[in-house]
Amino acid sequence: xxxxxxxxxxxxxxxxxxxxxxxxxxxxxxxxxxxxxxxxxxxxxxxxxxxxxxxxxxxxxxxxxxxxxxxxxxxxxxxxxxxxxxxxxxxxxxxxxxxxxxxxxxxxxxxxxxxxxxxxxxxxxxxxxxxxxx
Amino acid sequence: xxxxxxxxxxxxxxxxxxxxxxxxxxxxxxxxxxxxxxxxxxxxxxxxxxxxxxxxxxxxxxxxxxxxxxxxxxxxxxxxxxxxxxxxxxxxxxxxxxxxxxxxxxxxxxxxxxxxxxxxxxxxxxxxxxxxxx
DNA sequence: CAGGATCCTGGGCGATACTG
DNA sequence: CAGTATCGCCCAGGATCCTG
Numbered sequence: 449x450x451x452x453x454x455x456x457x458x459x460x461x462x463x464x465x466x467x468x469x470x471x472x473x474x475x476x477x478x479x480x481x482x483x484x485x486x487x488x489x490x491x492x493x494x495x496x497x498x499x500x501x502x503x504x505x506x507x508x509x510x511x512x513x514x515x516x517x518x519x520x521x522x523x524x525x526x527x528x529x530x531x532x533x534x535x536x537x538x539x540x541x542x543x544x545x546x547x548x549x550x551x552x553x554x555x556x557x558x559x560x561x562x563x564x565x566x567x568x569x570x571x572x573x574x575x576x577x578x579x580x581x582x
Numbered sequence: 583x584x585x586x587x588x589x590x591x592x593x594x595x596x597x598x599x600x601x602x603x604x605x606x607x608x609x610x611x612x613x614x615x616x617x618x619x620x621x622x623x624x625x626x627x628x629x630x631x632x633x634x635x636x637x638x639x640x641x642x643x644x645x646x647x648x649x650x651x652x653x654x655x656x657x658x659x660x661x662x663x664x665x666x667x668x669x670x671x672x673x674x675x676x677x678x679x680x681x682x683x684x685x686x687x688x689x690x691x692x693x694x695x696x697x698x699x700x701x702x703x704x705x706x707x708x709x710x711x712x713x714x715x716x
Numbered sequence: 717c718a719g720g721a722t723c724c725t726g727g728g729c730g731a732t733a734c735t736g
Numbered sequence: 737c738a739g740t741a742t743c744g745c746c747c748a749g750g751a752t753c754c755t756g
Binding site: 717718719720721722723724725726727728729730731732733734735736 | 737738739740741742745746748749750752753755756
């Protein structure tokens, strides 16, 4: 280990040492997972995306898509039709990221299931509710 | 705002999307991945954690740990020694989450490698131009 | 050593209006 | 339809000081 270096402790090793976490931060914003998730089934128009992403605004959807495009994770294809049409699709790199997020999603389902069963165990343990299998 | 328009918003993956992404948002903050990553090799003291997480502050580390504890992803064990000692460790659920993040990390490494090779060898015929300056 | 309490700022994010 | 531009809120997150 290194000794105490400088008082200001400017962290330069973080920037150079862990580029993976940097890349991870790039992609950990609020809407990226949802956009990737929606695009996994194939290309989508902007409107479809905006509608199905749900709970977001036009600004955030566009911003997220632009960022993903710049990062090389989605492609943006403009069709010069009478009403402008833009299609977004995952790149191979984007598909890989989507797969990784899929793991997180899988965990989230398990986690949610755990806590739901925890909350409802004391009132009616054997309630005949619809247990959503996801 | 929920107007009459949003009723038509039928999300086919409704069951999977909403609660899962909520749980995902819970865990998508800045320092959670790094803390989980550090804890994967075994329990750690607060100080070790704070030091090795690098680039964060005491507040954020503590805050992240407290949140993870509340979510049932880490355990907090206090040893009543002469100087107080606190050990943090992953719960099984936390380990699962860590594994999921591992996938993201794996992707991040590939992603980083891609862009490094892109910069070294930018003779990419397929790419149009226009990479900066919009 | 572990972490609580505060103050403060940047920017993530939402809402609205306008364009081609 | 597919954005861009602008304003402003709000809070995640950083810095600093203090305690047991």
